[in-house]
Structures are given as C-alpha cells and as structure tokens.
Amino acid sequence: MGAKFEELKPHFERMMALKTAMILFEWDDATLAPKEAGKLTEKVIGTLSGEYFCAVNNDKVRELAHACEKEEGLSEAEAAQVRELLEEIAKLDAIPQEEYQAFARLTAGAVRTWTKAKEENDFDAFAPTLEKVIDYQKKFAGYRAKEGQKKYDVMLNDFEPGFSMELLDTFFSVIKKEIVPLLKAVQASHVEIDDSFLTGDFTDEQQEKIGRFVAEYVGFDFAKGVMAVSAHPFTTNLHNRDVRITTHYGKNLDSSLFSIIHETGHALYELGVRDDLTQTLVGEGASMGMHESQSRFFENILGRNKSFWVPIYSKLQEAFPENLGKVSLDAFVRAVNKATPGFIRTEADELTYSLHVLIRYELEKELIEGDLQVKDLPRIWADKYEEYLGVRPENVREGVLQDIHWSQGSFGYFPSYALGSAFGAQMYAHMKKEMDVDKLLEEGKLSVIREYLREHIHQYGKLKKSREILKEMTGEDFNANYYVEYLKEKYGELYAL
Numbered sequence: 001m002g003a004k005f006e007e008l009k010p011h012f013e014r015m016m017a018l019k020t021a022m023i024l025f026e027w028d029d030a031t032l033a034p035k036e037a038g039k040l041t042e043k044v045i046g047t048l049s050g051e052y053f054c055a056v057n058n059d060k061v062r063e064l065a066h067a068c069e070k071e072e073g074l075s076e077a078e079a080a081q082v083r084e085l086l087e088e089i090a091k092l093d094a095i096p097q098e099e100y101q102a103f104a105r106l107t108a109g110a111v112r113t114w115t116k117a118k119e120e121n122d123f124d125a126f127a128p129t130l131e132k133v134i135d136y137q138k139k140f141a142g143y144r145a146k147e148g149q150k151k152y153d154v155m156l157n158d159f160e161p162g163f164s165m166e167l168l169d170t171f172f173s174v175i176k177k178e179i180v181p182l183l184k185a186v187q188a189s190h191v192e193i194d195d196s197f198l199t200g201d202f203t204d205e206q207q208e209k210i211g212r213f214v215a216e217y218v219g220f221d222f223a224k225g226v227m228a229v230s231a232h233p234f235t236t237n238l239h240n241r242d243v244r245i246t247t248h249y250g251k252n253l254d255s256s257l258f259s260i261i262h263e264t265g266h267a268l269y270e271l272g273v274r275d276d277l278t279q280t281l282v283g284e285g286a287s288m289g290m291h292e293s294q295s296r297f298f299e300n301i302l303g304r305n306k307s308f309w310v311p312i313y314s315k316l317q318e319a320f321p322e323n324l325g326k327v328s329l330d331a332f333v334r335a336v337n338k339a340t341p342g343f344i345r346t347e348a349d350e351l352t353y354s355l356h357v358l359i360r361y362e363l364e365k366e367l368i369e370g371d372l373q374v375k376d377l378p379r380i381w382a383d384k385y386e387e388y389l390g391v392r393p394e395n396v397r398e399g400v401l402q403d404i405h406w407s408q409g410s411f412g413y414f415p416s417y418a419l420g421s422a423f424g425a426q427m428y429a430h431m432k433k434e435m436d437v438d439k440l441l442e443e444g445k446l447s448v449i450r451e452y453l454r455e456h457i458h459q460y461g462k463l464k465k466s467r468e469i470l471k472e473m474t475g476e477d478f479n480a481n482y483y484v485e486y487l488k489e490k491y492g493e494l495y496a497l
C-alpha cells in the first residue's frame, strides 16, 4: 500500500459509514419503521446524503485521489477504489452544485407527484414534472458527455458500462424479431395451462415459513442476512456480513415464492463479494445487469426448472395441502411457467418480460435523442403494448405511470433488466458444458452451482465490468442469441410449437 492511499483510507471509511447508515435508514423506512417516522427519517437521510456528498467532494479527497492515481504499489483492489472515486468525483465535478441540488429537490417532490398521479390515474398531473426531470437529465448528460458521445449513452453507462445504444439496438432488434413472433405462436397454440391452484387464501405465516425454507435452500445465510416484508420486494446490501431481502405476501403463491428466490439471487451476489472488497467503493455487484443476471438466474433458469423442485416439491405440498396436495410436479412446473401477456412489467412472466423492457428502451431513446413529446407518451405507450404484447392498457395507472424510475430521474436503467436475463442465459449455456446442472438440481447440490458463480462473478464485486466477466466466464463476448435460443427451446416445449 502507498503512503497516499494510506492517507485516503480514513476518508474511504467515512464515505462507507455514511453510505451504510443511509442505506440502513432507507431499508428501515421501507420495512419496519412506524408510519409516522417517514417525514423525519427523510430529513435524516437528506442530511446524511449531504454529508456523503461532502465526504467525496472536498479538496483534500480530490488531491489525494489524484495523487493515488500516480502512486505505485497499489493492489488491484486499492487501484480499483481509486478509479471508482475518481469517476465519482468527475461525475460531481461536471454538474454545477446549485443545479445538482435543485435536481435533488425536484426528484424528491417528483416521486410524490408521481405516486399521487398514479393513484388518481392522472397523467397530466405528472407530465409537467416529468418534462422538468427530462430537461435536467439531458442537461447533465450534456455536461458529462465525452466528445461525440450521445446523451442517452451517458445515461446508459451509469447502469451498464460498456453497453451503448449501438449494442442495445442490436440486442433489442433480436428480441423484437424473435420474441414477438414467439409470443404470437404461443398464443396461437391454444395450449391451456391450468394455474388456478396457485391462487388462494394463504396466510402470511404459511407463506413466510416456506419462503424462509426456500431462501435457505437456495443458499441464503440467515446468520448474515434477514428477511422482511415491504410493498415491493428488494435487496439491501450493507456489506458481505449483512444482506437483507424483502418480499410481499398475497393471494398468489408463486408471487412471493419466486420473488424470494429472485431476491436471494441478488443477496448471494453480495454475500459472495471478497472480504478485501466489501465495505469499499468497489464492494458491490458489477452492474445493474450483472445483478439481475444473478437474481433472474436463480428465479427463472433454476427456480422454474422442474429439476429444482424434485427434492423439495413435497415440502411445498405439505405446506399447502389444499391447493397442491393433488397437483403433480409436472403440472406445478407448467403453471409457474405459463406465459400471459399483461400490462405490468413486474408481474410479467419470463417470456413476455423482455418485451416490456423493449418498449421502455424505445421510448427513452426517443425522449432523450428523438423528438417524442411527454404529452404523447400515454398514447405511444399503449400503441406499443398493442403491437408487441397484443394488449392495450385502458388507463395510465396500468400503462405509462406504472414504474417509479422516471420520477427518480433514472433514464437508462430499464435495459439492464433485459440484459440480466440475457447474461444469465449465456452463462447457463456455458455452465451446462462444464457440469450437469439438472442432475445437480435433482440431487439438491445447489452449493456446486453457487460456488461456480461465486468463483466467476460474485467475489470480484466491481473489479471487473460485466462484459469482461461474461467474456472470461463463457469465453465469448455478450451474445443475445443464447437468450433467444433458451426461450425458444423452453416455450417451444411447453406449448408444443
């Protein structure tokens, strides 16, 4: 370790402490905090985020970070932390502080405006705010763009470094060309899949009990994590000894069950980060897409695979004898893979999911780079749903107002969701050459699969970018065809195409 890095260390520790505190308050706010705590907690988080801003963005830290850039003898992990810090500083430097703060105030209010507009099914109430958010984001991207770089590419790079519009255009054109007709063929097949037994009056206790069992079975370590209930399931990561997942319980058994498997996938990633990286700026998953690759891998590729349930389906039947007692494993697996085009992205099945993302990608690109006007969004949104999914949302609550992302200023985030599925399929194709995945699942040996993912992905945190991880793991750059082939094979079999 160099002398300058040694000097930087307490600053890093301060940044991480503030960040950890903020994250913990946010987690608490969404799970256990009493209803009336909200307003004051918001104030606490606001103060902490201001402190974090100052901890990163001050003359001493800048000076040390630049000195470290030239320092010799840094370990790989130390050099990566310096690189990450310099990127963070460059991002903050590019934007005038008054504008940055004005934007933070705008988005805090924008989320509230969006929530109310969604409740009241009133797009016009949100449109002026959304216009302002977009204007800011375009301005900021303009400040940050390298010469010749497009604004939307700057935004995309925040979530998935290495994936520009050029690459995503190719990816989504493959999705459009292959998945839209595949869905039409599925619908034309008239194969009816019964999934009625997945709905019922299950108690929270019943669902929680089996949820905890499945989380642990997949590999969640309750000595290093907890599980709670929130409106929308999510995973929070403090460090590799404290990773928290949430779920929700309702009338659909598969909804809580598979969201728990999904969040456990996220959690395994964070629990697997190396000790010398955790609680540093590079001590978390490589990118949004790489994270989704892990959650969706466990949820869909493993979790909706018949072999996964062979050792534990009887447990599920015992937990829900009235609903599942007489349902065969085959019938259960068919039910949890049923494809039904709908309006809501977060409830979409594995086949239609990427089409929801395709629509958002096309719209974002037009909003940022083209001439799509905010006022036209509801209509164009509905047109695209009709074209790609064959369903037309009748109201904006189930249409353009369903996602929180735009109100938070997150443009460029959505593509990561589809990329994650595609990364997972590419990994799966490769893994099957190295091990008999089905057999391991049937024997309940998930630890072998976990260990493989830890070795190739999880341990590195942010040391490597997603494309680098894919290339080193599978021997090949990102290739969307694996995803298309995976879906074609799976749904071709399910719907006898």
Ligand code: ZN
Pocket: 262, 266, 292, 295
């Ligand atoms: Zn996720």
